[in-house]
Amino acid sequence: xxxxxxxxxxxxxxxxxxxxxxxxxxxxxxxxxxxxxxxxxxxxxxxxxxxxxxxxxxxxxxxxxxxxxxxxxxxxxxxxxxxxxxxxxxxxxxxxxxxxxxxxxxxxxxxxxxxx
Amino acid sequence: xxxxxxxxxxxxxxxxxxxxxxxxxxxxxxxxxxxxxxxxxxxxxxxxxxxxxxxxxxxxxxxxxxxxxxxxxxxxxxxxxxxxxxxxxxxxxxxxxxxxxxxxxxxxx
Numbered sequence: 001x002x003x004x005x006x007x008x009x010x011x012x013x014x015x016x017x018x019x020x021x022x023x024x025x026x027x028x029x030x031x032x033x034x035x036x037x038x039x040x041x042x043x044x045x046x047x048x049x050x051x052x053x054x055x056x057x058x059x060x061x062x063x064x065x066x067x068x069x070x071x072x073x074x075x076x077x078x079x080x081x082x083x084x085x086x087x088x089x090x091x092x093x094x095x096x097x098x099x100x101x102x103x104x105x106x107x108x109x110x111x112x113x114x115x116x
Numbered sequence: 117x118x119x120x121x122x123x124x125x126x127x128x129x130x131x132x133x134x135x136x137x138x139x140x141x142x143x144x145x146x147x148x149x150x151x152x153x154x155x156x157x158x159x160x161x162x163x164x165x166x167x168x169x170x171x172x173x174x175x176x177x178x179x180x181x182x183x184x185x186x187x188x189x190x191x192x193x194x195x196x197x198x199x200x201x202x203x204x205x206x207x208x209x210x211x212x213x214x215x216x217x218x219x220x221x222x223x224x225x
Binding site: 032108 | 161
């Protein structure tokens with residue numbers, strides 16, 4: 001149980017285009033989902049916290065107009081990178097909690113974004 | 117939340133040697149979690165510690181939470197090549213998980 005999927009697993013796009021990444025909890029209802037970004041050989045940095053039916057809470061320094069987050073249901077959250085630029089190239093990982101509070105987060109497999 | 121520092125950043129050991137990574141915070145933590153991320157993969161939850169001085173074991177892995185709840189350690193006995201990856205500590209608070217800086221472990225056969 002507690003499986004989180006992400007789609008796509010990798011994407012290459014041209015500079016200036018927008019990319020949508022989906023995060024789904026497959027076998028449980030995720031009241032809260034999180035989006036992280038990880039640059040090579042670095043730690044995961046939390047970008048935003050997404051609660052179903054409400055606006056996402058963004059971490060300091062993360063542009064909410066550039067990284068649009070929608071958590072429309074208890075099993076789906078989406079991250080849209082708008083007007084992507086090469087510096088947005090990174091590994092984007094979502095996670096979900098919702099089982100017995102917060103003690104464990106379940107991570108998706110990640111999406112590798114390359115912006116040319 | 118303030119990012120937690122981990123040392124060392126990187127360690128290369130021979131198979132069979134022991135390995136320890138340390139996680140240090142300047143503030144008291146309500147809990148500490150440990151995750152393992154294989155190369156190219158995503159973090160996988162290993163364990164959570166919540167009590168001062170708590171020690172937990174999982175086979176060859178021993179996890180400790182300091183008495184002051186400001187530091188933690190993960191010790192691997194007799195490493196195997198399957199232990200390769202990056203080990204992150206993290207702590208939860210205000211409804212979010214903040215990761216430590218991570219320790220990358222390489223094990224040579």
